[in-house]
Amino acid sequence: MSTLYITHLLDKLPHVATSRMVHSGIGVWVAWEGQLDAAFDGMLLDYGGFRMADALGQALWFFCGDEGLRALARIHVWGRVNPMPIFIEVFPASLLVGQKFDRTLSISVELSRQHTIPPENLDILIHPALKPQLAGNPGLSSTPVKPASGLARVAFERFEADPGLSYESGLSWLGVLRPLGDPLSRGTAEGWRNIAAELHDIIDRLGLKFQRHEGFLLFEAGGLRVFRTWCRDTVARVMRLKEEGEAGHYWPSVMAVVPSKGRTFGKDLPRRLGLDWDRLTPDFPHMSYRSAFLLGEEFRIHEARALSRGSNIDDWCNVSLVDAGEESQATGSLAVPLPSRLSVTDAKLCFYCGLSNHEPRHCPSKALAGPRPEVWERFGGLSVGGLEELSGKLDAALAADPVGEMTRRVAGREDMDTLLAAIFEIDLPCQLRMLEVVWRSRGKDLPAGQEQLGPREGDYVWDALAALKERNDENYENLMVQALTKYPRAYQPKSLQGFAAMEAGDWVKAVYYWQESGRLCYTALQRAYFLWLQARSLEVQGESHKAIGLYREVLRESPKWAEPVYRQGVCLVKMGFTDQGLQLFGQLLAADPSMFNRVMIDPELERGRLHILSALWRIWRQAQEEAAARVASLGELSESLRERFLADEPYLVESEARVQALAGLGKVGNFVAFKRLEAGVAEIEAAVRKKIEAEVKVMQQAQARQYEDLKSVQREAAWFPFPSLLREFNNDFNFSATKLHWMRTNSLDVPANFHKCREYLPEVDERIRTLRTRLITLRIVRDSTFFCMLLGRNFMWMEVAGLGLSLVLVPLFVYLFQRSGQGWMAQMMDQQKWQLQKGLVIILSIAAVALAAIKTALTFDSKKRKLFQLAEEGKLPVKKPKPRKKPRAKPKAAAKPKA
Known part of the structure; x- marks a missing residue:
């Protein structure tokens, strides 16, 4: 047989840094050899035992009271008939409960160092400190034994039980169920009847003793198994009915269960429990922490702060199912x-x-x-x-x-x-700072009037308000007398008197002063506010139903004010109708995401807190999943931006900063942050789409401009008379034309094409600037060549005309001189006609050059424009290519005659 150490069990217990409650009870160390009978654990569980830890061949249990001794007595009697190699040690122990209801055991140091070897037969040892508890249980006793090796140096005694007694478990519970509302009311009668029938069906199915009295359903559950079954079936049934909605028979109801020990089952049980039934959370069974711990890991424990502080094992709490199984869908909180x-x-x-x-x-x-x-x-x-x-x-x-x-x-x-x-x-609207806003407001209704504030007006009332805040009663009274004397028909002093009466606990006076203030005021904003104060006074006094009616009147005065709707939801929750309250909260949540946080932390919603946190969890989980999807879309958006825009573009840097800021909201884990993320992503996506569309238009305009620029460059460069010298010019032109053709023929909606286009545009602009720089030289050469050609043509025509004129003028002058009697002159010219001819040709040539230059300079621009225009219109004569001569066909050989 192997040695078993209790430290192996203690090491498995959770560590509780800060305990919220401590309870002294009975610890049980069980060690065995081989396979343990399943009925053994069943007996300990039925008697209210908690299995704190287990390992191979041993386990550690805890009992809150004497039920543990009765369970051991039952095992002792059973062991006489069924011999089994089990060692059991019973000792004092303390149960420590942590802040999250995690449980651990605290035992003395000497007990924590024990080890043992399982015996051949059942052996139960009891710590001497527990002997006084044996006296209170008939049939139980102990006998001294010789100290065993490995155990603590304590005078353990062997536990004995009289086999003639039954030692039945004394665990039993009394339950009280009460549907909310008045069963005699026409609006609630059917729902009250339906849920009562559903709850009674579970009691009847389990065969429990029950009775009805004044709207309460009372029952008795004998035994832990029955109690656990009733809790599980009831909670699961209620959850299923809630999910069915109007198709089911759901109606909110409150439940409380108490141990039957020391109590009798009777009609006055609800009164004897001393509970305020209007403060219990609907749909969840209320019980002591001791009873809740007995239910096991299947149930989740919640605090009931409206009933107790939750610092003692016998304080009140309520429970819900961790997994409702087939009856209901599992939810979180x-x-x-x-x-x-x-x-x-x-x-x-x-x-x-x-x-x-x-x-x-x-x-x-x-x-x-x-x-x-x-x-x-x-x-x-x-x-x-x-x-x-x-x-x-x-x-x-x-x-x-x-x-x-x-x-x-x-x-x-x-x-x-x-x-x-x-x-x-x-609760800002209920506070004195809201009274200041109402006094200064120049608006007509709420909530817009909160922003339309004027200066402080009036004497004494502001000082009286400050005195009320500072709790300076004497100064307040003196200032109030002066304010009432000076302003007998003003609503401000009356309204302040209402708050003073409220602080003094005189609700009748407080409501009277606020009613008087409402009659003296003159705007819908002020009337709504004083109706609000009256409704709040009813709510605080517990008359939530009447408060709802007044809040509806407030809403008629200021239809856009969300506060009356919220207070109606709070009143419904206080009345126990949490689902109806959640419907109103849902309406507000759609308009204002911060309403989620408000509902989540509102201390006045304590009665329905479990339902509310569960409903908010579903909303929060959905928003969290949506936020995760939005963060993923942000990643895709960021990748798309990097694919489209260049790394050094300011828009990309700015957009990346916005994307990072929005992605940070997704890590916050707050509903408001999730909604901000959702709105921010939608906004940036729309902005990016708009930016891309605008950039596409700009790039298309730039492409059109570049096309026209290239076209003009090509048009002017085509007239260059020496095309073989334009190698670099042609390279730049062909590069620009190729890139521009690619940009104009590919879709810019594709990110890669968009990115390339943004790279190509400045490159093409740079090449066009280079082409225009080189075009200056080409234009000079082209214009010079064209000018020379025009000058040459004009000179040739003038020169031909001058030569012809020189041939005619010399004979003409000779003839004229002869006719006029100037024979000597005619003779001289005739003898020197070739010299005169040469001189005249020279003079006329010089004149032709001068005239040709003048004419060319005057007509150059118009000739050039006309020539370019004809070229653009395609009206320039085109030299027809010479037709190619067809090769002469060879003569065919003569056919040979057939033989």
Whole structure:
């Protein structure tokens, strides 16, 4: 046989750094050889045992009370009939429960160093500190034994049980079920009847003893197995009915289960439990932590802060199914616990902020000035996953002086200060800073009137308001007397008197003053506000149904104000109708994403918190998945931008910065951040599409310009008289023409083509600039050549005309001189006619050159334009190619005659 060490079990226990509750009970160390009978564990479980850890051949159990001794007695009697090699040691132990209900055991050091070898038969040893508990259980006893090797140096005794007794488990529970609403009301009668029938069906199927009384359904569940089955079936049935919606028989109901030990099953059981049934969370069974731990890992435990502090194993909690199986679809829940020191059990809510750890007179909201929408902006940057840690830090910070610490932190900038500030921002319309806004507002309705503020007007009332905030009663009274004397028909003093009466606890006076203020005011904004205060007073006093009616009147005065809708949802949750409240919250959430965070942390929604966090989890999960898809699309967008734009373009740098900022929102883990990401991605995608379309148009215009530039360059370069000298010019021109042809024939919607086009455009522009630079030289040569050709042509015509004129003028002058009697002159010219002819030719040639130059200079531009125009119109004469001579056909050989 192998030696078994208890340390192997203790090492498997979870580490609990901070325990929320400690309970002393009975620890059981079980060691065996071979295969353990399955009925052994079943007996320990049926008697309320917790299996804390197990390993090969051993296990560690814990019992909260004497039920463990009765379970061992049952095993002892069973072992007499069925011999088995099992060693059992019973000793004092403490159960430590962590903040997340993780459980571990604490035992003495000497007990934690034990080891043993399983015996051949059942052997049960009991610690001497537990002997007094044996006396309270008939039939149980112990006898001294010789100390065994490996065990602690403690005087263990052998456990004995009288086989003549039954040792049945004493675990039994009494349950109370109560559907919400009045069964006599026409609007709730059918739903009340349907859910009562569904709950009764489970009780009847399990064969439980039950009775009805004054709207309560009472039953008794004997045994842990029956109790666990009822909890599982009831929660699963309710979840299934909720999912069926209007097609099912769902109706909210509250449930409470208590151990039957020390209690009798009777009609007055609901009264004897001492519970405020209007504060219980609907649809989840309420019970002690001790009972909830017995249900096992199949159930999830939740705090019930409205009923207890949750620091003792017998405090109240409620449970839900981890997996509802076939009855319901598995869901999650946001882990957003609020600091426990913000609320006090059975305390009244503060009118200003909804917390219950202080009176309205000392509310920290009095230290705030004006609305602070930036708080929700900051809170939208906090991760939901880190709110649990922030809540714990804030709870620890509020330990010494909750009110003073809240007053100091409500205006802070740390993350946990932001959490606290957001809680106080929820009930802004109920606070004195909203009264200041109403006094100064020049608007006609809410919420627009909050932004249309004028200067402070009136005497005494502002000082009286400051005195009320500072709790300076004497100064407040003096200032109020003067304000009422000077302004007897003004609503401002009356409204302030209402707040003073509320702080004094006189609700009748407070409502009267606010009604008077409503009659004296003159805008819809002011009337809506004073109706709001009256509705809030009813809500705080627990008359949520009447408050809903007044909130609807507020909404008629200011239809665009979201606050009355939100308060109606809060009142429905307080009444237990969480699903109806969630419908109103959903309407607000569609218009304002920050409403998600508001609902998530509102302490006044404690009654429906489990339902709300579960519903918000589904919304948050959907938004998270959408955000993940948006982040992926951002990656694709970023890749598309890099594929399209050049690395050094300012737009690409700016867009990349925006993409990185949006991608950071996807990592925040906050619903508001997810919605900002969704809106930001849609905005940047639209902007990118618009930018690409604009850039495509710009590039197409640039291509058209480049085409015209190349066309003009080609047109002018075509007249260059020496084309063989244009090798580099032609290379640049062909490069530009090729790139431009590619850009004009390929679609720019393709990212790669878009990117290449942005690379080619500046290159083509550079080549065109180079071509234009070279074209200056070509134009000079071309124009010079054309000028010389025109000059030569003009000179030739003039020269021919001059030669012809010189041949005619000399004989003409000779003839004229002879006729005029100037014979000597005629004779002289006739003798010197060739010399005269030469001189005249020279003179005429010089004149022809001069005239040709003048004419060419005067007509050069017009001739050039006309020539280019004819070339563009294709009217220039084209030299016809000479027809090729066909080769002469060879003569065919003569055919030979046939033989």
